[in-house]
Amino acid sequence: MSSSKNARLVMASIAGVIFGVGLGVAGMTRPSKVLAFLDVAGAWDPSLAFVMIGAIGVHMIAVAVARRRSAPLLAPAFSWPTRTRIDMPLLAGAALFGVGWGLGGFCPGPALTTAASGNLAAIAFVLAMVGGMTMRHLQTRPTKRS
Template identity: 55%
Template sequence: MRNLAAFASGLLFGLGLIVSGMANPAKVLAFLDLAGRWDPSLAFVMVGAIAIASIGFRLARARSTSVLGAPMQLPTASRIDPRLIAGALVFGAGWGLAGFCPGPALVSAASGQPRAWLFVAAMLAGMALFAVFERIAAQRRQSSR
């Protein structure tokens, strides 16, 4: 049942990305072009998403398990640190250069867009590099003890 719910949620999310235009890199780049022909429509999508998510998070905080019985796993970190800032900068640079972020890139790749496949390949390479660097850093921390 959980797998079916996860599939249905992912499908609904993907459809929402397509309908809202978030999976269209030209629309995203037009939204980010503040000094040119700015398209503010994605701002309304984002505000709507934040409003809905805030209701969901408020309801989730009042529960210890999900509707399907899984343990509730909400973020606990509240500190802004250099890693968060660096991650946000890399995310923003990728979004601004390509017009994709991870979710919409996967949706676009599934629809057969070659640019999305290139972005997804670069994203996976970046994730692999991060994992390698994290492993090296963990080994260094462990050996310095």
């Protein structure tokens, strides 16, 4: 492995650990916390909204700084999204994400963090998530033509 790939792997690992610790400190690895945020007609807990607002603020600043650069520090070019159209696969995926989040109390980041602690519900969620991602990948894979 080249030193450039090693550097990217180290930086990605550091970012992942910081993200996981942040989720844990904010309590977002506890499904009860997430489900309480979704319970707007009952014992609503708005703390997830504050976590989201903080994350959006940090992301906006990071994107503004990144857009001023010609390339990232550890890659030859940025990989900015090119698709902007709202279509059925996007809407269906968003709906499926929301249903899974509401039923399980997990979204992908907190699920991975919680699964790493051995939580069986989180492990089941991650396995279902990986299964769904695999099925979608197989469904959209280009076919060879003769």
